[in-house]
Amino acid sequence: MTGARPDAPVVTGTPGATSVPARPTPLLPSFDLGAPAPTVAAPTAPAIRLQGVAKRFGAGPSVLEDVSLDVRPGEFVCLVGASGCGKSTLLNIIAGLDRASAGTVETPAEGSALMFQESALMPWLTASRNIELALRLHGVSRAARRERARELLDVVGLADAVDKRPHELSGGMRQRVALARALAQKRPVLLMDEPFAALDAITRDILHDELDRVWRATGRTIVFVTHNVGEAVRLGQRVVLLSSRPGRVAHEWEVGARRGDGTEAAALVTEITTRLRKEIRRNAA
Numbered sequence: 001m002t003g004a005r006p007d008a009p010v011v012t013g014t015p016g017a018t019s020v021p022a023r024p025t026p027l028l029p030s031f032d033l034g035a036p037a038p039t040v041a042a043p044t045a046p047a048i049r050l051q052g053v054a055k056r057f058g059a060g061p062s063v064l065e066d067v068s069l070d071v072r073p074g075e076f077v078c079l080v081g082a083s084g085c086g087k088s089t090l091l092n093i094i095a096g097l098d099r100a101s102a103g104t105v106e107t108p109a110e111g112s113a114l115m116f117q118e119s120a121l122m123p124w125l126t127a128s129r130n131i132e133l134a135l136r137l138h139g140v141s142r143a144a145r146r147e148r149a150r151e152l153l154d155v156v157g158l159a160d161a162v163d164k165r166p167h168e169l170s171g172g173m174r175q176r177v178a179l180a181r182a183l184a185q186k187r188p189v190l191l192m193d194e195p196f197a198a199l200d201a202i203t204r205d206i207l208h209d210e211l212d213r214v215w216r217a218t219g220r221t222i223v224f225v226t227h228n229v230g231e232a233v234r235l236g237q238r239v240v241l242l243s244s245r246p247g248r249v250a251h252e253w254e255v256g257a258r259r260g261d262g263t264e265a266a267a268l269v270t271e272i273t274t275r276l277r278k279e280i281r282r283n284a285a
Contacts, residue, residue: 046070046106047189047221048094053103054246055089063089065246067103073188076215076222078236080229080272082280086247087225091191094223112189113182117197119174121166127153127177128162134184152180155217157210172203176210183218192224196231208234229272233258233265239272244279251275 048071055064064086071077079087092098093105095114121130131149140148153159156176166174175195182190196204212235215222226232232239236255243250253272258264 044073047073047075047108048223049104049106050090050094051104051106053090053093053100053105055086055093055098056101062246064093064100065248067242067247067249069240069249071221071223073221074219076224076235076237078224078226078232078239079242080226080232080239080276081242081247081250082244082276083227085242085244085279087242088193090242090247091193091223091225094189095191108188111187112191113185113187115178115182115190115192115195117194119166119171119178121174121177121181123166126163126165127158127169127180130166130177131181131184134181138185148184149180152184153177155183155214156180170203172199172207175199175207179211179214183214183220187220189221189223192222194225194227197227204231211235229269229276233269233272239268241272241275241279244282250279 048069050067050069053064053067054062056062067090079090081087089098091114093100094107095112096107097114121127122133125133128146128149131152132145135145135148150159150162153162156179158173158176158180161169161173161177166177169177178195196207199207208231214220224232224235229239233255237259239253239255240249241251241253242248253268255265255268258268
């Protein structure tokens with residue numbers, strides 16, 4: 001956008017009069033009491049806020065302890081950690097499927113969509129009908145459901161699989177349908193619990209590209225659980241490492257521009273993997 005700066009003063013005068021250069025608006029601190037103070041943008045509230053979250057099942061040991069984490073709107077955060085450190089438990093707490101034993105959890109009023117390791121599709125329904133089922137539960141009319149389901153299948157690259165049933169689809173294709181079904185819920189937060197863990201490397205790499213494209217197109221806030229550090233760096237804007245049980249936030253890494261730099265990304269994978277191995281050894285000691 002071109003034109004004067006928003007804070008530039010406007011000078012008015014009589015037509016034909018000699019124009020006088022405008023005096024710049026003084027910066028604070030200023031003794032000019034009539035000068036407007038610079039506008040400061042209000043901080044954006046986090047999409048997810050966890051403060052001092054703990055979880056214990058019955059009289060057993062603590063699974064999570066003092067977990068505090070903010071996730072910005074539209075941010076892609078990956079959670080990594082050793083097996084049993086409470087990653088999936090934390091995801092279930094964010095989703096509202098489980099309650100924290102202590103601490104506070106703040107999430108959008110519209111709720112979250114959750115995508116599991118398995119596609120969990122209804123085997124007797126077509127790809128389109130599986131998505132329509134989620135839309136039906138949200139009160140969408142039949143005609144609108146059909147059209148929206150086709151749109152979502154196109155978004156995930158399955159426009160030609162509308163009438164196929166799950167047994168006619170590959171594992172990667174079934175996960176794409178599950179992703180489309182999660183997007184159909186129009187929740188601002190998408191929670192993903194190792195959705196690509198059971199897929200072969202080539203299919204997983206393709207789905208990484210698909211998920212990245214969908215995330216950029218929809219602006220959803222995503223929290224993604226994985227054991228694969230390379231996957232976390234490939235997808236996430238930020239990688240959060242949970243310590244061995246009880247799970248706490250042990251360290252965080254801002255990935256930033258390193259996502260697209262092969263050398264920098266590889267170095268970051270090595271750094272995170274080294275820290276993860278230390279956590280695993282600590283738990284085994």
